[in-house]
Structures are given as structure tokens and as C-alpha cells.
Amino acid sequence: MLAAPAVLTAVLLAFHQLVPNSPGHLGSLLESFLPWSGLVIAVLLGPALLRRSAVALLALLLPVAAWTYLFGGLLLPGAEPGAHHLVVVQHNVSDENTDPAGTARALAEAEPDLIALEELLPAALPAYERTLAPHYPYHAVVGTVGLWSQHPLTDAEELDIKPPGITEPWSRGLRAAVRTPHREIAVYVAHLPSVRLNAAGLASSRRDESADLLGKAVAAEKLNTVILLGDLNSTVDDRGLAPLVSQMNVPARGFAFSFPAAFPLARIDQIMARSATIGPIGTLPTTGSDHLPVIAGIGLD
Structure with missing residues (x-):
């Protein structure tokens, strides 16, 4: 129940360019709000900790890694x-x-x-x-x-x-x-x-x-x-x-x-x-x- 959405989130982050843009420009819609997919990780983390589910926690590492790869650099300090x-x-x-x-x-x-x-x-x-x-x-x-x-x-x-x-x-x-x-x-x-x-x-x-x-x-x-x-x-x-x-x-x-x-x-x-x-x-x-x-x-x- 918790691992499945975690894996799905990781897949959408890592392969968002494969989401078709027809019909409805769904690929563009996903990409417009891609950084906010990190909220899914936060929502799933609480129940995973409460249930002490090792499988769910391990599965959450996948979207965390994908999000960090895509957006982690934006959080780093830049040049003076x-x-x-x-x-x-x-x-x-x-x-x-x-x-x-x-x-x-x-x-x-x-x-x-x-x-x-x-x-x-x-x-x-x-x-x-x-x-x-x-x-x-x-x-x-x-x-x-x-x-x-x-x-x-x-x-x-x-x-x-x-x-x-x-x-x-x-x-x-x-x-x-x-x-x-x-x-x-x-x-x-x-x-x-x-x-x-x-x-x-x-x-x-x-x-x-x-x-x-x-x-x-x-x-x-x-x-x-x-x-x-x-x-x-x-x-x-x-x-x-x-x-x-x-x-x-x-x-x-x-x-x-x-x-x-x-x-x-x-x-x-x-x-x-x-x-x-x-x-x-x-x-x-x-x-x-x-x-x-x-x-x-x-x-x-």
C-alpha cells in the first residue's frame, strides 16, 4: 500500500519525459509541477514510520534519490x-x-x-x-x-x-x-x-x-x-x-x-x-x- 505509490513517484520523476503529451498535454502538466512531487514523499514517510515498514521505507529511497538528482542542486549555495x-x-x-x-x-x-x-x-x-x-x-x-x-x-x-x-x-x-x-x-x-x-x-x-x-x-x-x-x-x-x-x-x-x-x-x-x-x-x-x-x-x- 505504501511502497507502490513510492515506486510510482520515483518512476514519474525519473522518466517524466516518457509520459505522453497527447491527449491533453499530460506530460507538460506533470513537468510544470514536478518539484512538488516531493510532497508525496513527505506524505508517505509518516505512515511508513508508524507502521515500521522496512519495505515502505526502502521504497521511499527511490523517489528521494530521483528528486535529489533532479532538484537537490537548486538548494545548494551559489556564487557570491x-x-x-x-x-x-x-x-x-x-x-x-x-x-x-x-x-x-x-x-x-x-x-x-x-x-x-x-x-x-x-x-x-x-x-x-x-x-x-x-x-x-x-x-x-x-x-x-x-x-x-x-x-x-x-x-x-x-x-x-x-x-x-x-x-x-x-x-x-x-x-x-x-x-x-x-x-x-x-x-x-x-x-x-x-x-x-x-x-x-x-x-x-x-x-x-x-x-x-x-x-x-x-x-x-x-x-x-x-x-x-x-x-x-x-x-x-x-x-x-x-x-x-x-x-x-x-x-x-x-x-x-x-x-x-x-x-x-x-x-x-x-x-x-x-x-x-x-x-x-x-x-x-x-x-x-x-x-x-x-x-x-x-x-x-
Whole structure:
């Protein structure tokens, strides 16, 4: 009774990529919440100890080993902050945010080099521009996404990541070159389509299509170093982001669950890099958004 679910949990952890994604994108759904499978271990441990079941306790070692292999490294300390060349912040500020100026001040207080924002509404944009201007003299906005920088921006342009099935106006991608003191890098800001959980499973086809377009854009980028900041509506374990994760580095330290802000269950706000390393990723205090901001240091290889 106790050993069977322990073994099943271990199998799902170790071989989650074999869970089919059709129907209902079940594989992506499992992978979106994969770290929380550790709760099964905690739930089973108590009864196993009460029953003094050696078989159950031995079986529990399997999911413990699998979970530790997948996620144990995220709990380890990372490099010192001084080892990073840049600090970046990613935040979906929410189109229902009633205090854009306060949100901008909170992000600027962390003193990052780069700030990427999504769900920028035309009515709120002036508040972000005024508040961030004293410390971030360079910025670019395309559609509902924007990038603020302490370093000069050049060649800012729209990034076409619109899925074929969306016919209405939709602009959620930005690419710009940033002239850092170390070298010129390409910075991408993206907001992939939302996903929905319904009776049929996880509706994520449009997000996956957009991720594929974004992955192709990164692969074609001529600058060697690329930093990707965005609300990707997916976790790095989700196969839906494979076009990006397969060619970019992701944080090796920190969980930094960012959504929903009231009770974060997953990190769908991502910081990725090519030809650069990402230090421990963390979250900043809640703002007027339903997302938490995420922050990380970047080491240029």
C-alpha cells in the first residue's frame, strides 16, 4: 500500500519525459509541477514510520534519490554576488496593476542593470518611464513588453513570436543589443501565450508554438551572448520550452517560484542565457502584480 505509490513517484520523476503529451498535454502538466512531487514523499514517510515498514521505507529511497538528482542542486549555495557582471530583473507587471509607479520603484531599488517588463498597458507606460528614467536612461518598448537598461541600447526591434492561430493584433516580443562595459550582448524580452487547465488537460499548444518561434530566433542570433527574460508561461522542466532550454543555460540554484504571487506554485518567469552563466535566481517582494519579480546575476563567459 505504501511502497507502490513510492515506486510510482520515483518512476514519474525519473522518466517524466516518457509520459505522453497527447491527449491533453499530460506530460507538460506533470513537468510544470514536478518539484512538488516531493510532497508525496513527505506524505508517505509518516505512515511508513508508524507502521515500521522496512519495505515502505526502502521504497521511499527511490523517489528521494530521483528528486535529489533532479532538484537537490537548486538548494545548494551559489556564487557570491560580486562574481556577476550583470544583474537582471524579470517581471510581469500585470495589466490590472493599480500602482505602476510603486512597482517601478520596487524594481529599481534592487539596482539591476536590466529590467524586463511584460503586460505594459499604454495608460500605465508613462508611469514606468518617469519612475525608471533617473536610473535607467535607455529603454525600448514594443507592444506590451519593454526593456530598461543602465547601458546603451541599439537595434531595438519587434520579435515575431505570434502563433499562427492568433489573428488579432498581438506583439509580445522584443530584441535589442545592449552595449555593456564587457561586450555587446543581445537581450530578448518575451511573453508567451497563456495556458489553461481544463477538463481535457493542459491547453498549451499556442504557447508551445510561440516557444518554437522564439527558439528559432535565438538560434539565428548573430551576437554570441544572449540573455532571455520573459514570462514564458512555463517551467524549465516543461517540454514545451525544449526549443529554448536545449540551447540556453537556465539557473542551477534556486527555485524562485513566481506565480501566483499570493501563493507561488511555479516559476513561469524565466531568465535564460547563451554563452553566459546564471547565478542563483531569487524573487523580490510582491508588487501590485499577480506575479513576483525574479532576479539573478549573470556571469559573462
